[in-house]
Amino acid sequence: MIQYLRSLVFVGHIYVMMLIIGVLWAPYAILSKHGARSACKTYSRYVFWSMRWMVGIKAEVRGPVPEGEVLIAAKHQSFLDIMMIFTALPSAKFIMKREILWTPIIGLYAKRLECVPVERGKRGAAIGKMVADVEAGRATPGQLIIYSQGTRVAPGVKAPYKVGTAVLYEQLGQPCVPVATNVGVFWPRKGIIRRPGTAIVEFLPAMPEGMERDAFLAHLEETVETRSNALMREGGFDPDAIR
Incomplete structure (x- = not known):
């Protein structure tokens, strides 16, 4: 209580x-x-x-933080991992739903940070415009963040990695840095209770550009899920217990 x-x-x-x-x-x-x-x-x-x-929650960022133009493919468990990834990176911008642009306060800052708003089925056009704007000097280069499962996923819950991340990886022609986390153990995606412990976001070794699509997705999922499960166990939660 x-x-x-x-x-x-x-x-x-x-x-x-x-x-x-x-x-x-x-x-x-x-x-x-x-x-x-x-x-x-x-x-x-x-x-x-x-x-x-x-x-009683401590935030910890591990792994080499990328500084150049890369795609960040992260696991998403709660609002906390958004803040931790954003704060760690020098020039982060997110792939986000277009409706967020109309949210008070958050929408203003999303626009100014050059986040990429997308409509369902029109992600390719949005990414194409972003790439063109960077090349033309209208937008600053940076680290583009996408949540590969498309939504917040609670610890221990399985959710597929969507092909959109692989399409984006192909379009950008940049290395991809996977990101694992255990933040949902302490700051869940729903509810009020926050549990004491060390919430970790970990930047993993970069995947080089040019990988074949299926191989890229399989490696990304295996890497992020394996490391995230290890971090959750470190935080006192067994991700296999609820399966």
Whole structure:
């Protein structure tokens, strides 16, 4: 009960802080992409600091963090892995649903960070425009993040890796860095309770450009799932227990 109450206060106050930081940084964000990135990283770091003493979660990033133009194919368990990956990378941008652009506060910052909004069935056109904008100097290069399972997946739950990641990998012609995580053990995708422990995001060895599609997807899934399962076990959760 005590942990639930602490979690309730924590969750409520981070949404208040999102509004406060979002509004305070808005003029800077409108004028500068650096302002938008500063706001999002400031908010994320505030969440990491407050969750440590309020609910007992420590954030840890492992592995070599990429700095150049690469595709990031990550496992997605909760809002926490979004913040951890974004804060670790120098110039992150996300593949996201177009509806998010109309979300108060978040939509403004998504636009300024040059995230790539996609409509169902029209991802190819959106990626093509992004590549053209970077080549023409209208957009800054960076690390493009896609969640290969397409949604948040709870620890221990199996979900397929979608072919869209392989299509994007082929279109970009860039190396792909897989990312494993165990954050859902401590910060679940649904509900209020937050559990103490070390939430980890781990950048894994890059996969070179030019792999055949089926081989790429098979290697990506095997790499991310195997390492994520190991991280979950490290956090005290057996991903095989609920299967």
